[in-house]
Amino acid sequence: MNAYATGLAPAHSHISPIRRAEAYARAHDFDRPTLILDVDQVADQFHAIRRGLGRAAIHYAVKANPAREVIARLIEEGAHFDAASRAEIELCLSLGARPEQISFGNTVKKSADIAFAWTAGISLFAADAEEELEKIAENAPGAEIFIRLIVSQSEADWPLSRKFGVQPRAAMPLLHRARALGLRPVGFSFHVGSQTRQAAMWRPTVDEFAPLWAEARAAGFDLDLLNIGGGFPAFYNEAIDAPEAYARDVMALVEPRFPGARRIMAEPGRGLVAEAGVIAAEVVLVSRKSPDDLHRWVYLDIGRFSGLAETEGEAIRYQIATDHDGLPAGPCVLAGPSCDSADVLYERRPVELPLALKSGDKVIIRATGAYTTTYSSVGFNGFPPLDMVCI
Template identity: 55%
Template sequence: MAEAPGGLQIIERRADADRIGEWATAAVTPCLYFDPAVAVDRYQRWRSAFPDADAYYAVKANPEPRLIRRLVRAGASFDVASPAEIALCLAEGADPSTLSYGNTVKKAADIRYAYRSGVRLFVFDSQDELLKLAEHAPGSAVFCRLLASSAGAQWPLNGKFGCTSDMAVDLLTQAPRLGLRPVGVSFHVGSQQLDPGRWEPSVAAAARVFGALGAAGIELSMLNVGGGFPVEYTSPVPPIERYAEAITAAVERHFDTCPRLAAEPGRYVAAAAGVLRAEVVLVSRKAFDDDTRWVYLDVGRFGGLAETEGEAIRYQLVTPHDGGPDGAVVLAGPTCDSVDILYQRTAYRLPLALRPGDTVDILAAGAYTATYASVGFNGFPPLPTVCIGDDE
């Protein structure tokens, strides 16, 4: 991506006071400004909290090539979900042995591509997926994803992925007979998980699977505790060290011999490194006596802010008029779809001086924004990313 010209300094206002750096004044909005160095610093903090765990960065959070390149240099592994993500990681220098194909729903052709590319670690959660892996990725290491509760998560993942513990035991028992190497289990307790204790029930379930497989003569070695590690948007979140303590304590309680831990941090690494700069398109009211203004931005749910669905992720906003008189607002995007409303129930207040043409900076927007942007709904282009900072 092109370098941004100099401009406005924005320091992300968060409990850990990560400095975003010098952010450019965009000639065109909306635009995501992203500093890979900040993301790598976040990755290193995660590693410090989990020194004995393998960190598979969830590429889907932000696949910016400069970030992938720097994470490769930092020794990261990668959770990939498609051939395109595999190709990206390999092109930026990742060794295929550092890739985990973490999508439980894969075409046979995609499995073949991954296998030919050298990937040898795959997840599954169903009989048919296991059979596909046996046919198209013979001899590979496989792990089974368990169903897990997302209670406490702001972006739940209930239902679509994972299987029951009983099914996992049966499928992992079949794996050696199919020419595959069963290595462990995984689960995911939901994205932006605010409860550090939420991992324990799934750790306990995983321990039971390990025990059942051990009784059958199959020794599992890896426990992948997924992602979900939160970042601060408009409310404080527990520090990453508290999550590490809770997860480690749960593993020690439920396992006689602790397995090798793996995890898939994505949001935690990428979010703090991005500021999404938008422009106010319109400020209006629905009646002359209505105290609530509608503020329409040039970015909305279809342009990268999909996680505002259900007002789940509540971003912090910065405007040029902060500090002056303010009032209640409804925030909406620019498209002709009535669901393109960001915040209507959540109490947001913005300066009364806000006018069309003003900028609004959306903080901690480095994860799940550019990758969620549509390819052209209503003719609006995808959200561009501009990298700032040195490209080491």
């Protein structure tokens, strides 16, 4: 029961083979695919990262998992919050977060949502474009803003380089523009990319932005805030640094390069919640397309449109555990239950699963606490969204 389907042992010591969420998933039956999330484990992970980060504040990226139980617990533990939308702000406030604990980190915001946030007392906003600064100046006059920078070289498993941020050479004009609009430009943000597995991978990014930080301060901008974003990894199958050491090593790279950054904030999402969750799902069909096919097709009752969106492009490779692990295995294409041909999880790199696997068998999909529940569709092909149990 405890063996990994892949035959790999966990690469860092803080993961024991069976943790509380997985034990719960194995011990219970579920009507439909269900995420079991261990909120104590989230709190433990929060404190491990916090110990490593030292003086930096953790703004939990709410989008990773906006479960009320998670937000409430993180408020108790002293977290701050990075909100992507008005609804995420309302959620945090409704559970008792103070507005000064919340930053509005999406660089793409509707005017009405900026006005809402400002009226609610939130005063820290992200921007990466002139039109965004104009909207903030109009709807949150005098607010603090940080300029998001494009990371040119990402070593992340899920790079974010294209969509967000401004080229560093275009950042200074935005600082000037912000000041001219009556806003308070207080710093920069960047994101090394989701699932950046080792702290050492942060070096090219902090090296790239340090000169811009110095240039802006020399130009008379009183920058004191550096938002180092997310990128904190979860363990899927490849080695990652343990959370406290990871955070400490990142801070060791950051501190000497950004003098005067009195406020440092980090925005872990995946790194805080992913490992605290497992999904219990079921095999619906095992087949071969022809008798001489080497690999089988294994269809689960969960797919890309019901929780496992991050398998797109086979970017995130979840570990799958079954009751047959340890018995002879073979390669499988893994697919979801819908009538959509895009609903295939792993095909280019097939998954090794036990030959004994059959319809009705339970499977456990590990480290699925992040970016699953809310990515789930409302009712694609009539299949219900991913269910969740917090323990």
